[in-house]
Each structure stands twice: as structure tokens, then as C-alpha cells.
Amino acid sequence: MASLRSARHRSGHRVHRAAVLLTAIVAAVAVLPGVAVAAPAGQQLNAADMTLLNGVRLAGLWEMPAGQMAAEKGQSAKVREIGAAIATEHQELDQLVVDAANKLGASIPTDPTAEQKGWLSEMQNSSGARFDQIFVTRLRVAHGKIFPVIGAVRASTRDATVRKLCDDANRFVMHHMQMLESTGLVRWPELPPAVLPAPGNDGLLAAASANSGPQVGVSSTVVWLVFLAALGTGGLATYRLLRRT
Incomplete structure (x- = not known):
């Protein structure tokens, strides 16, 4: 027991x-x-990506008719030639941004802004040397504004489609600025100053800060x-x- x-x-x-x-x-x-x-989850479009899509689309909506106008009523042969080239190239770029937006399921503008419509009216109501000057000035300033945005978004976007659009847009915008500058009508002292990051901000542009870092899951x-x-x-x-x- x-x-x-x-x-x-x-x-x-x-x-x-x-x-x-x-x-x-x-x-x-x-x-x-x-x-x-x-x-x-899959990377979603953020504010910076949408800024690029909207900016490139809006540029085409007013610069295509502006280029066509210059091709018809420009005083100098060079302005007429450049106007025709810009209109043609913006048609190609516009199709690229529309295709990208459709692929990404993004809504983009279908009409120019009120300000852009005002620029077109200004050109429509001018002629001769004054028209040439307005055309070159308006388009050179506009291209100078979108150019740094393209670089900022290209440097930080997580989306391959947006990255490819940046590459294409950069090529077109650079070419357009060079053509406009070749007219000798760019008033360099009157160009707006560069938009630089605020002190202490390591971002290239404020637009790029909209790209949030990736969230890591296990x-x-x-x-x-x-x-x-x-x-x-x-x-x-x-x-x-x-x-x-």
C-alpha cells in the first residue's frame, strides 16, 4: 500500500x-x-501623387490651345513653330496622364482653371509682338512651376505608374522650357523665385512630404x-x- x-x-x-x-x-x-x-494593403495614391496628375492634366488643358493659338497668330516664325510643337507634344503628354489616371482609378480635371482661361483670353485679345511676349511669358512661368513638382514627386512616390509619368512629364516640360527660352523673349528677372523647403525641413518640396512612409506589417x-x-x-x-x- x-x-x-x-x-x-x-x-x-x-x-x-x-x-x-x-x-x-x-x-x-x-x-x-x-x-x-x-x-x-496596396499603396494608395496620396496628395503628392494627385498633385502631379492634376497639374500635368491642367497644363495640357490650357497649353494645347495656347500652342495652337501661337501657331496661327504668332508674329515671329519661331513662335509659330514652337507653338505648334508645344501643342502637339502636349497632346501626347495629355494622353499619357489620362491613361495613368484611368489605370490608377483617379479622377482628374476636364477643364482649365479660371486663371488658365484668363490667360487664354489674354492671348486671344492680343496680337503681334505683344502676343509673342505674352505667350512666351505665360508658358515659361507655368512650366517653371510644374517642373520642381515633377522632381519632388518622382523622388518620393511609391507608385510605379506615377513614377513613369514623372519621367515622361519631365522630358516634355524640359523640352518646352528650352524651346521657349530659345525665342529670346524670356524675361529672366521677372521669373518667380524658386520654392525651397522651409528651414529644418529635409523634404525636397512641401508636396513631397505628403508621401507617407510605408507601414510594415508582420x-x-x-x-x-x-x-x-x-x-x-x-x-x-x-x-x-x-x-x-
Whole structure:
């Protein structure tokens, strides 16, 4: 009887130790830091990306008719030639931005802004040398404004379609500025100053700051591997403990 009670005591002692150890394992798993088990969702368009899409689209909506107007009523042959080239190239760029917006499911403008319509009216109501000057001045300033935005978005966007559009837009805008400058009509002292980041801001432009950093999630596979490893370690420790008792 004494030996039977001793065996029962040892068996109960082993069960108690195993229960305590398993409880500790479960508790340890329960207090692991919370993690995201789902993979991050696809990158969404942000404010900087939309600024580029809208800006390139709006540029085409008024610069195409402006170029066509210059091709018809420019006083100098050079202005007429440049106007025709800008109108043609903006048709191509406009199609690229429309295709990009459709691919991304983004809504972009369909009409020029009130200010841009005012510029077109200004050119429509002018002629001769005055027309040439207004055409070159308005378009050179407009291209100078969108040019740094293209660079800022290109440097920080997470979207491949937007990145490709930046490359295309950069090529067209640079060419247009060079053509406009070749007329000799650009009034350099009257160009607006460069827009620089505020002191202490490491961003290239304020527009680029709209690109938020990627959010890193932890795969559910990793979570399960950690969980199974914890159980395996606990099981091995339990087995060794039972063998020693």
C-alpha cells in the first residue's frame, strides 16, 4: 500500500509540474507584443501623387490651345513653330496622364482653371509682338512651376505608374522650357523665385512630404512560426522534466 501511495504521489507530482509548465508557456505566448497578421494593403495614391496628375492634366488643358493659338497668330516664325510643337507634344503628354489616371482609378480635371482661361483670353485679345511676349511669358512661368513638382514627386512616390509619368512629364516640360527660352523673349528677372523647403525641413518640396512612409506589417506565417516554436520548446522542456521525475 505504501508503494502504491508513493507511485500515485509521484504521478500526481509529475502532472502538477507539467500543468504548471504548460500554463507558463500559454501565458508567455499570450503576452507577446501585438503584431499585424495581415500583409500591408496596396499603396494608395496620396496628395503628392494627385498633385502631379492634376497639374500635368491642367497644363495640357490650357497649353494645347495656347500652342495652337501661337501657331496661327504668332508674329515671329519661331513662335509659330514652337507653338505648334508645344501643342502637339502636349497632346501626347495629355494622353499619357489620362491613361495613368484611368489605370490608377483617379479622377482628374476636364477643364482649365479660371486663371488658365484668363490667360487664354489674354492671348486671344492680343496680337503681334505683344502676343509673342505674352505667350512666351505665360508658358515659361507655368512650366517653371510644374517642373520642381515633377522632381519632388518622382523622388518620393511609391507608385510605379506615377513614377513613369514623372519621367515622361519631365522630358516634355524640359523640352518646352528650352524651346521657349530659345525665342529670346524670356524675361529672366521677372521669373518667380524658386520654392525651397522651409528651414529644418529635409523634404525636397512641401508636396513631397505628403508621401507617407510605408507601414510594415508582420506576416501571419511569422506569427505562427513563433507560436509553434514556443509550443515546441515548451513540449520538449515538459518531456525532459517528466523523465527526470
